[in-house]
Amino acid sequence: MDQQVKEYQSTHSQKLMQEEKLRELLVYLNTYSPFYKKLFKEHGIDISKIKTIEDLISLPTTSKEDIQQHNLDFLCVPKSKIVEYASTSGTLGSPVTIALTKNDLDRLACNEYGSFVCADGTPGDIYQLMLTLDRQFMAGIAYYSGLTKLGAGIIRLGPGVPSLQWETIQRLRPTAIVAVPSFIIKLIQFARENGIDVNATSVKKAICIGENIRNTDLSLNILGRKILDSWNIQLYSTYASTEMQTAFTECGQGCGGHLQPELLVAEILDENNQAVGPGIPGEVVITTLGIEGMPLLRYKTGDVCMYMNEPCDCGRTSLRLSPVIGRKKQMIKFKGTTLYPPALFDMLNEMDEIIDFAVEVYSNEIGLDEVLLHLVPADDTDACDHRIRANLQARLRVSPAIRYIDTPSLQKIHFKETDRKITRFIDRRK
Numbered sequence: 001m002d003q004q005v006k007e008y009q010s011t012h013s014q015k016l017m018q019e020e021k022l023r024e025l026l027v028y029l030n031t032y033s034p035f036y037k038k039l040f041k042e043h044g045i046d047i048s049k050i051k052t053i054e055d056l057i058s059l060p061t062t063s064k065e066d067i068q069q070h071n072l073d074f075l076c077v078p079k080s081k082i083v084e085y086a087s088t089s090g091t092l093g094s095p096v097t098i099a100l101t102k103n104d105l106d107r108l109a110c111n112e113y114g115s116f117v118c119a120d121g122t123p124g125d126i127y128q129l130m131l132t133l134d135r136q137f138m139a140g141i142a143y144y145s146g147l148t149k150l151g152a153g154i155i156r157l158g159p160g161v162p163s164l165q166w167e168t169i170q171r172l173r174p175t176a177i178v179a180v181p182s183f184i185i186k187l188i189q190f191a192r193e194n195g196i197d198v199n200a201t202s203v204k205k206a207i208c209i210g211e212n213i214r215n216t217d218l219s220l221n222i223l224g225r226k227i228l229d230s231w232n233i234q235l236y237s238t239y240a241s242t243e244m245q246t247a248f249t250e251c252g253q254g255c256g257g258h259l260q261p262e263l264l265v266a267e268i269l270d271e272n273n274q275a276v277g278p279g280i281p282g283e284v285v286i287t288t289l290g291i292e293g294m295p296l297l298r299y300k301t302g303d304v305c306m307y308m309n310e311p312c313d314c315g316r317t318s319l320r321l322s323p324v325i326g327r328k329k330q331m332i333k334f335k336g337t338t339l340y341p342p343a344l345f346d347m348l349n350e351m352d353e354i355i356d357f358a359v360e361v362y363s364n365e366i367g368l369d370e371v372l373l374h375l376v377p378a379d380d381t382d383a384c385d386h387r388i389r390a391n392l393q394a395r396l397r398v399s400p401a402i403r404y405i406d407t408p409s410l411q412k413i414h415f416k417e418t419d420r421k422i423t424r425f426i427d428r429r430k
């Protein structure tokens, strides 16, 4: 299929193809998008001057707040052409709507088809989808339509309920699962408690969604290791968001999510909106290609990643993204180092001396970030305290403040918010 060939072509021909699509996009936005028409006018932008990927830098970026405040101004088609209303949580309270036309749904299917092919999917595979397909969740229909296009078998089981997942695995013998990695841990636990030998089942691979299975250096993180310690399957990580309607998925080499160049232009930018080089963390900024309903130009995802641009051992030459290092808004600048909650969580999770934790960040009197760790220690001894402090100093090269508490007090922190989800990161910065 044409789509997959592009990922193997020279980066130069990929760039030329993207630039042609970019020029088409700019004309389209300037004709049909109320938001971008106004933006171009306000900034005095002559779109005919934007011809290359390098020229993108002269265009303003778009934020999530822009979409939230002017949601329907992003729509480029009459409402009669919309067939799917997807949504994503907004930062200002109300959810953001992303509307798709029939063509956008086809593009979404092509995108996810490409993802599954990249993750060694074949028509002979049967995938058990352990995720929701309703509640306006775009990824659910993306997986479903992508697998349909691939010609693979699909079992729509939904999230949760390990007993039902295993009963179905044993009955229908899927070869692959699509699931959140922490749920795969639950599946393994259930199997262990119920005498199911995971390695004797039909499942040989897992597409891991929503959470990282690797550290920034691409080695497996504690979640990835925990899964592979018990279950001899191939793991593939995938990263996507509703706004970009496109996924970055790992191939069997497991060295970053591959860009599908005909669907998206990806920029990685520093705090001054300048492009960073490979291997340097920056915010993922995307421009969608081939979208009809709500295309986005230089949209700032808020996710911090690094990119790799050397060819992959799988033969694909397209850019790859590292696991998400963190959310840009959650970046902590602490005593000269830059920290992100996910890396801190991984580190705390790995220490045997710590049973459970929460991380609090606040501004000190001169406006700098301070970190306070709320820890439930394995025991109350000085030796335990010493090991924790020494370990943190060695790994972080700085020493955050520590407050030892018991499990009930920690649970009050975890569930303080009205959220049903556990709160492990408390941001009190001004």
Ligand SMILES: [Zn+2]
Residues within 6 Å of the ligand: 250, 251, 252, 253, 258, 312, 313, 314, 315, 316
């Ligand atoms: Zn590859």
